[in-house]
Amino acid sequence: MKKITFRAICLFAAIFLCLAQAFARGRQQMASIGDFKLESGKVISDCVIGYRVYGKLNGDKTNAILFPTWYGGTTQSIEFITPWHAIDTTRYCLITVDALGDGVSSSPSNSSKQHGPAFPAFTIRDMVESQHVFVTQNLGITHLAAIMGASLGGIQTFQWAVSYPGFATHIIPIIGSPKPSAYDLMLYSLDARIIEADSAFNHGNYTVNPQIIPAAMLVQMSSLTPSYWVKNMNDQKVAAWLKSLETAKNFDWNNALYQIHAVIGQDISRPFGGSMQEAANHIKAKVLIIVSAQDHLVNPEPAIEFSKLLPAKLVVMDNDKGHLAVSFDDPQMHKAIVDELAEGF
Numbered sequence: 001m002k003k004i005t006f007r008a009i010c011l012f013a014a015i016f017l018c019l020a021q022a023f024a025r026g027r028q029q030m031a032s033i034g035d036f037k038l039e040s041g042k043v044i045s046d047c048v049i050g051y052r053v054y055g056k057l058n059g060d061k062t063n064a065i066l067f068p069t070w071y072g073g074t075t076q077s078i079e080f081i082t083p084w085h086a087i088d089t090t091r092y093c094l095i096t097v098d099a100l101g102d103g104v105s106s107s108p109s110n111s112s113k114q115h116g117p118a119f120p121a122f123t124i125r126d127m128v129e130s131q132h133v134f135v136t137q138n139l140g141i142t143h144l145a146a147i148m149g150a151s152l153g154g155i156q157t158f159q160w161a162v163s164y165p166g167f168a169t170h171i172i173p174i175i176g177s178p179k180p181s182a183y184d185l186m187l188y189s190l191d192a193r194i195i196e197a198d199s200a201f202n203h204g205n206y207t208v209n210p211q212i213i214p215a216a217m218l219v220q221m222s223s224l225t226p227s228y229w230v231k232n233m234n235d236q237k238v239a240a241w242l243k244s245l246e247t248a249k250n251f252d253w254n255n256a257l258y259q260i261h262a263v264i265g266q267d268i269s270r271p272f273g274g275s276m277q278e279a280a281n282h283i284k285a286k287v288l289i290i291v292s293a294q295d296h297l298v299n300p301e302p303a304i305e306f307s308k309l310l311p312a313k314l315v316v317m318d319n320d321k322g323h324l325a326v327s328f329d330d331p332q333m334h335k336a337i338v339d340e341l342a343e344g345f
Contacts, residue, residue: 026052026053026054026096027052028050028076029053030051031050032046032047033048033133033137034047036106039123039125039129042121044106047106049106050098051095052076052078052079053093053095054089054093055093057093061141062143062345064092064145065092065146065147066095066135066146066147066148066168067095067096067153068152068156069096069102069149070149070154071151071263072102072251075096075097078096082328083148085329086328086341087337092146092345095135097134099127099152100130103251107119107258108252108254108255109255117203119254119258121261122262124156124263124266125159125163127156129163131160132163144167144168145169146171147168147170148170148174149173149176150326151176151298153176154176155177155263155266156176157172157174158173158177158178159266161283162268162271165283166285167285169285170285170286170340170343172288172289173303174326174333175295175323175325175326177299177302178269178302178303178306179267179302180263180264180266180299181299181301185264187222188260192257194214194215194218195256196257198210198212198215198253200212204254206253209252212250213245213246216245216248216250217245219297222297223297223322223324224323224324225322226296276306276309280310287311287312288313288337289303289312289315290317290336292316292321292323293316294318294320294321295322295325304316315333315336317330317333
């Protein structure tokens, strides 16, 4: 009898754990924002925005935190970095949002009317504008407690700060940049040219997503530091890594190219005559900037220099994981975000 009772308790505990984990994960949802006009004047037909929700909106809808996706990432990917370890979803409503071109929101890969290279080019400002339309019109939110994102999500966060300066109480760009450094532009342009020159890519007119191994190699190598690779790889591991790239499932290359071009063209100071000081003067939110000192994918210098133009808090992560140095479980980053959000909304 005792064995049966013990097994029953274990079974109940396992079921409860599974249910708790399922509840913690947000369900993929889609919102239609209609035909969406871009900065260029072109239009994304029947534009849709993907999102997931963790926690509940309060009565006046002022406790939401918006978290846009990174390059090649989706809102499902964000679950793997567990942002709720630093964001209290019993107090805040975390809304992760799929950026244009990520393969979930409207993208070259999933548009039936404007498929592949027929999809109109978009900018980081377009990404932000589409999210603003979604948040205000579809969710009825007129003020956000915070906006934060990592990498491309951090780049979007910087743009949010100047596009809608009073819309969020806190702005927290993580390993993002107000504009690409010269080194970044060289790296991203190389990545774009590798994709565009690939014969299987065929100018975006492919039916099966090709394996563009050099482009995948470039991004993976740049995500970590040379010292990390030297410490953690050997001849055999390099051979295995190269072999794995031959069968790896890659981000759709049209989507990748569109997002790369959006980053290459990004500069939050452009509406202010190229003055970063004027852009900084435009920001009304409280700002916490988190960078990685050894980042080889998004150079930290533009964000560090921009922090000096603001009354901003700056956190510099410094380890050989480079672009992947940030973690919501890292004590330094965790404390910085928790302390920032503790100031309220």
